[in-house]
Amino acid sequence: MKTNSFLVLSLIAVWLFFLLGSVFCNDYKTFNKLVLPSSVSGPQSAAFDRAGEGPYVTVADGRILKWKGPATGFVDFAYTSPNRTKKLCDGTNDLDLGPICGRPLALSFNYKTSDIYITDAFFGLLVVGFNGGLATQLSGGYKYLYGVDVESFTGNVYMTDASLTYDIRNLAQPGLNPDSTGRLLKYDPRTQRVTVLLSALAGVGGPTVSSDRKYVLVPEYVTKKIQRYWLQGPTKGTNDVFMTVFGSPNNVKRAASDGEFWVAVENPPQGLRVNGSAIVLQTVPLTQFLSVTVDVAQEMNDALYVGSSHTDFVGVYTK
Numbered sequence: 001m002k003t004n005s006f007l008v009l010s011l012i013a014v015w016l017f018f019l020l021g022s023v024f025c026n027d028y029k030t031f032n033k034l035v036l037p038s039s040v041s042g043p044q045s046a047a048f049d050r051a052g053e054g055p056y057v058t059v060a061d062g063r064i065l066k067w068k069g070p071a072t073g074f075v076d077f078a079y080t081s082p083n084r085t086k087k088l089c090d091g092t093n094d095l096d097l098g099p100i101c102g103r104p105l106a107l108s109f110n111y112k113t114s115d116i117y118i119t120d121a122f123f124g125l126l127v128v129g130f131n132g133g134l135a136t137q138l139s140g141g142y143k144y145l146y147g148v149d150v151e152s153f154t155g156n157v158y159m160t161d162a163s164l165t166y167d168i169r170n171l172a173q174p175g176l177n178p179d180s181t182g183r184l185l186k187y188d189p190r191t192q193r194v195t196v197l198l199s200a201l202a203g204v205g206g207p208t209v210s211s212d213r214k215y216v217l218v219p220e221y222v223t224k225k226i227q228r229y230w231l232q233g234p235t236k237g238t239n240d241v242f243m244t245v246f247g248s249p250n251n252v253k254r255a256a257s258d259g260e261f262w263v264a265v266e267n268p269p270q271g272l273r274v275n276g277s278a279i280v281l282q283t284v285p286l287t288q289f290l291s292v293t294v295d296v297a298q299e300m301n302d303a304l305y306v307g308s309s310h311t312d313f314v315g316v317y318t319k
């Protein structure tokens with residue numbers, strides 16, 4: 001009897017050891033920086049094209065830059081404002097120049113067409129071809145368009161609008177109380193129409209469509225919840241809470257493994273890999289990043305690319 005319970009306890013201990021080990025062990029041990037051009041900052045996204053080239057990053061001075069490898073570094077790829085000049089804008093951090101320079105915040109590839117969809121805090125939703133250059137505005141008039149994800153099968157574009165009342169310039173104002181007027185929107189490229197899927201979101205982050213295209217995950221920064229909006233099935237058109245996170249979730253991205261996601265969490269900066277049952281499979285501390293905020297964690301070729309509005313580099317964690 002005694003030996004039996006000892007055996008059971010030992011088995012539980014071994015099982016716990018492996019379970020916790022897999023959740024907490026950090027196998028992203030190496031850290032590198034992809035440094036932006038001089039005085040450029042704020043890479044809030046890090047996307048890769050169909051050929052695996054990139055990352056493409058959206059930066060504070062209004063450009064989208066493309067990483068061309070360590071010898072060349074980042075080069076100009078695209079921009080969002082028709083009135084942008086390199087002389088006035090390159091290297092600026094001044095959000096008051098946003099209406100002239102633009103401030104792209106997120107980008108997502110349609111892998112079928114190679115079109116790149118961009119959300120800009122001043123210019124709304126835009127699209128640019130794989131050769132880059134000046135992007136074309138598809139939908140404007142937003143207060144603070146934030147995240148974007150293209151579902152490449154239908155071409156539908158899912159985007160988030162952070163607020164109906166404040167814009168990106170208000171964020172630095174002391175005492176700003178993020179309200180609950182965030183929305184999840186859909187842009188249909190066939191009809192060119194935008195529809196509201198969810199409203200009254202609290203501090204909404206960047207959305208992502210599940211790899212089986214059944215739902216969209218939408219992080220709520222303030223309530224620390226990740227909402228799930230159903231695109232298919234009996235609950236189509238409704239939402240539920242996918243998971244509650246201990247810190248504020250900023251962006252959710254599909255992971256390399258089908259059905260899994262990376263959630264970028266702030267305070268402290270961490271990357272969480274979760275599966276479709278909202279089980280945390282891995283926690284990566286992003287402390288070398290030396291920043292209180294992390295915007296995005298994007299997995300590519302066994303590396304985790306981490307972007308933040310507060311850095312002048314993209315962090316790369318490798319195993």
Ligand SMILES: *[C@@H]1O[C@H](CO)[C@@H](O)[C@H](O)[C@H]1NC(C)=O
Pocket residue numbers: 082083099100
């Ligand atoms: C660009 O500049 C022109 C001339 O100053 C102005 O009329 C136009 O509104 C500006 N466009 C944008 C998108 O700011």
Ligand SMILES: *[C@@H]1O[C@H](CO)[C@@H](O)[C@H](O)[C@H]1NC(C)=O
Pocket residue numbers: 259275276277278279
């Ligand atoms: C998520 O991971 C848990 C634990 O490994 C597993 O039991 C569950 O089936 C997984 N869910 C999905 C959708 O893969």
